[in-house]
Amino acid sequence: MMTFRRKQVVKRLRTFIALAAVPLFLAACGNLSSSSMSSGSGSSKSGGTQLTGQTTDGDYEGVIKSGHYQTSKSRGVTNSQDSGNTYNLKSFENGMLSVSKKVFSTKKYVFQEGQYLNTSTVQNWLDRKSKSNPDGLNPTSNGSTSPTKRNPVYIQALEEQDYMTQKNSKLSLSGVTIGIAVNSVDYYKKTQYGATYETKISKAAGEAYAKKAANTVLQRLRKKSALKNVPIVIAVYRQASNDSLVGGTFMAYSNNKAGATSVKSWTPLGDKNYVFPTESGSSSPNSNDESSFTNFKTQVENFFPNLSGVTAQARYNGKNLQGMHVNITIQFYSQTEIISFTQYLQTAAQKYLPSGVPIDITVSSTDGVQSFLSRTSGSKKFTSHVFNSY
Amino acid sequence: MMTFRRKQVVKRLRTFIALAAVPLFLAACGNLSSSSMSSGSGSSKSGGTQLTGQTTDGDYEGVIKSGHYQTSKSRGVTNSQDSGNTYNLKSFENGMLSVSKKVFSTKKYVFQEGQYLNTSTVQNWLDRKSKSNPDGLNPTSNGSTSPTKRNPVYIQALEEQDYMTQKNSKLSLSGVTIGIAVNSVDYYKKTQYGATYETKISKAAGEAYAKKAANTVLQRLRKKSALKNVPIVIAVYRQASNDSLVGGTFMAYSNNKAGATSVKSWTPLGDKNYVFPTESGSSSPNSNDESSFTNFKTQVENFFPNLSGVTAQARYNGKNLQGMHVNITIQFYSQTEIISFTQYLQTAAQKYLPSGVPIDITVSSTDGVQSFLSRTSGSKKFTSHVFNSY
Numbered sequence: 153m154m155t156f157r158r159k160q161v162v163k164r165l166r167t168f169i170a171l172a173a174v175p176l177f178l179a180a181c182g183n184l185s186s187s188s189m190s191s192g193s194g195s196s197k198s199g200g201t202q203l204t205g206q207t208t209d210g211d212y213e214g215v216i217k218s219g220h221y222q223t224s225k226s227r228g229v230t231n232s233q234d235s236g237n238t239y240n241l242k243s244f245e246n247g248m249l250s251v252s253k254k255v256f257s258t259k260k261y262v263f264q265e266g267q268y269l270n271t272s273t274v275q276n277w278l279d280r281k282s283k284s285n286p287d288g289l290n291p292t293s294n295g296s297t298s299p300t301k302r303n304p305v306y307i308q309a310l311e312e313q314d315y316m317t318q319k320n321s322k323l324s325l326s327g328v329t330i331g332i333a334v335n336s337v338d339y340y341k342k343t344q345y346g347a348t349y350e351t352k353i354s355k356a357a358g359e360a361y362a363k364k365a366a367n368t369v370l371q372r373l374r375k376k377s378a379l380k381n382v383p384i385v386i387a388v389y390r391q392a393s394n395d396s397l398v399g400g401t402f403m404a405y406s407n408n409k410a411g412a413t414s415v416k417s418w419t420p421l422g423d424k425n426y427v428f429p430t431e432s433g434s435s436s437p438n439s440n441d442e443s444s445f446t447n448f449k450t451q452v453e454n455f456f457p458n459l460s461g462v463t464a465q466a467r468y469n470g471k472n473l474q475g476m477h478v479n480i481t482i483q484f485y486s487q488t489e490i491i492s493f494t495q496y497l498q499t500a501a502q503k504y505l506p507s508g509v510p511i512d513i514t515v516s517s518t519d520g521v522q523s524f525l526s527r528t529s530g531s532k533k534f535t536s537h538v539f540n541s542y
Numbered sequence: 543m544m545t546f547r548r549k550q551v552v553k554r555l556r557t558f559i560a561l562a563a564v565p566l567f568l569a570a571c572g573n574l575s576s577s578s579m580s581s582g583s584g585s586s587k588s589g590g591t592q593l594t595g596q597t598t599d600g601d602y603e604g605v606i607k608s609g610h611y612q613t614s615k616s617r618g619v620t621n622s623q624d625s626g627n628t629y630n631l632k633s634f635e636n637g638m639l640s641v642s643k644k645v646f647s648t649k650k651y652v653f654q655e656g657q658y659l660n661t662s663t664v665q666n667w668l669d670r671k672s673k674s675n676p677d678g679l680n681p682t683s684n685g686s687t688s689p690t691k692r693n694p695v696y697i698q699a700l701e702e703q704d705y706m707t708q709k710n711s712k713l714s715l716s717g718v719t720i721g722i723a724v725n726s727v728d729y730y731k732k733t734q735y736g737a738t739y740e741t742k743i744s745k746a747a748g749e750a751y752a753k754k755a756a757n758t759v760l761q762r763l764r765k766k767s768a769l770k771n772v773p774i775v776i777a778v779y780r781q782a783s784n785d786s787l788v789g790g791t792f793m794a795y796s797n798n799k800a801g802a803t804s805v806k807s808w809t810p811l812g813d814k815n816y817v818f819p820t821e822s823g824s825s826s827p828n829s830n831d832e833s834s835f836t837n838f839k840t841q842v843e844n845f846f847p848n849l850s851g852v853t854a855q856a857r858y859n860g861k862n863l864q865g866m867h868v869n870i871t872i873q874f875y876s877q878t879e880i881i882s883f884t885q886y887l888q889t890a891a892q893k894y895l896p897s898g899v900p901i902d903i904t905v906s907s908t909d910g911v912q913s914f915l916s917r918t919s920g921s922k923k924f925t926s927h928v929f930n931s932y
Contacts, residue, residue, distance in 0.1 A: 205889035214882030245877035487635035492604030499595035
């Protein structure tokens, strides 16, 4: 897997000017509201910086420079790493945002895609350590191709997120979050186009490896002048296997104060993901939630002939449900059927699905998403939208 | 096209009992709110009727019988007719609902899929008139296969919608809407797997043919005892061609009072659909809207490298914009990029797109819908949703 990794060509539209070295002119100063776009937008002054606007208080705004979104310097690396299970992709980046919110308030900080680790650096770090690649964070190959004897590739993805604050019309770097993703299964090939083999990595082994690597990463980042004196959060994530219907979860994070060059302590993160209905033999942390889901599923499947499937991703912290993503796959339905079905789902979801947690429901056919419903943790009613066209 | 039309097998789960002949017990009486599902749901008493619940005041509730949605007796016919342009499908059924709302208030009436015209009836009516099919509403073949000399197939789809009211815990039929869709282009083949040829049908010719057929349909419906004494709305629709990026529109409708056996008058409907950006050489009714869209498109395309496309379906009545569906196609973006992009769209849409009309924006990649935004006609701000998974 590592040896034959697709080296995705990452197109970069323009040369980046190191952010810290350039004075930035904010469109709106001292106010991180969505109105910050009101001036500057539409003009293309070089160096003009805007923010994306905020959809809810719980989201970070992002940085726009000269009308372009400030994309990551290592754009695309994570995507090519994680192609085996696309749930990992969303889960990893969303999780990094969630961890960051524990440290960097969305009211004070602005999100910027990572600007300090570029594509080649991240790729070298993710490769095995070798004579030609002394910076590799993954272990040197021991020559074995046996699933249980070889040194597996532990670290599958590494990503940087920057958190900015504004002072005197300038955006300056005030924090960094690094996500380190370790494999639960390392997929590898013995020959270039040969069969795929698997080396399993226990949670404990993966977590220990990631935490050791985190120390190395922290020391390397401190050598960059811009990163010497900012808090650096490092969060370690365990990838779900390629056959999983849900992504992985974060195991722990450390908040390293400005200047700190070694990780002092880790805060454990207990979120776990489950798929409903659970496979026979496995169980979820709270049987009430699962029977709620089963009741909902039965009602919904009864509604239409030939409904293809009702499944859900459920996230738990201990025995406490944190939220659900419900996916309903339908055959081709007429528009009036989809409207009626969505109305029915709105009532049935409110009646049967667990209350007090955020839930969304996506209804898809082979033609794509047909409708969707969602409810925030505080609400009782689901809002809905039926996709439409003229 | 007609001759080799796919005869889609329509699965029917159970035999329908003619609605009017059976006393119906409504779960909630005299109250068309979504609470009508509170009892009855979960039980499977035979004959138990519920309603789907209402998402907004502007939507009809639908009819559920014994836990199953009351599907159309001619389910699937329209879908197989319209497979050439899927926009026609949504547009035709949505348009029938819109026309119905002019006559049957959503506060008083409940929607039911058509129960009086079954699949074989509708298929016979849609076929050409012939010795073996005397009920065909399309003209007898004149033997010619020349695009300009042959008798084209005018009527491409015909659909029934039922409108019910409840009195004394009973739902009874109180109105019917029939949609008749005529081709703007009749696609046909000279030999079974041969090339596809086209006969163009002018708006005037199609409309005249549909209105004549409407009279025939009305007379036939009046022969069914259940339909003798209810208002029957007939609406005539012009299909968009298969290469259109937008569906067709309704040309006119007639509201035929209970018992009336011939159409007395037609009310013209002036809605027209456009695609933005308009093709070179064509124009839209209001250049201000189009330049608003162009400004929005320019801003949005500037935001990211490699954005694939920004298009919109716009609906007009005369020179007045009625609403827009904006479609944005993106490359593969990371989750943080999609979040930032959606935030940016929210601000840019509010700033650049025409105000005072309902607009929704769908952001899709090859992986499907990534996020979407919408605004009702009365609102200023767009709400947004980023599709997510654990």
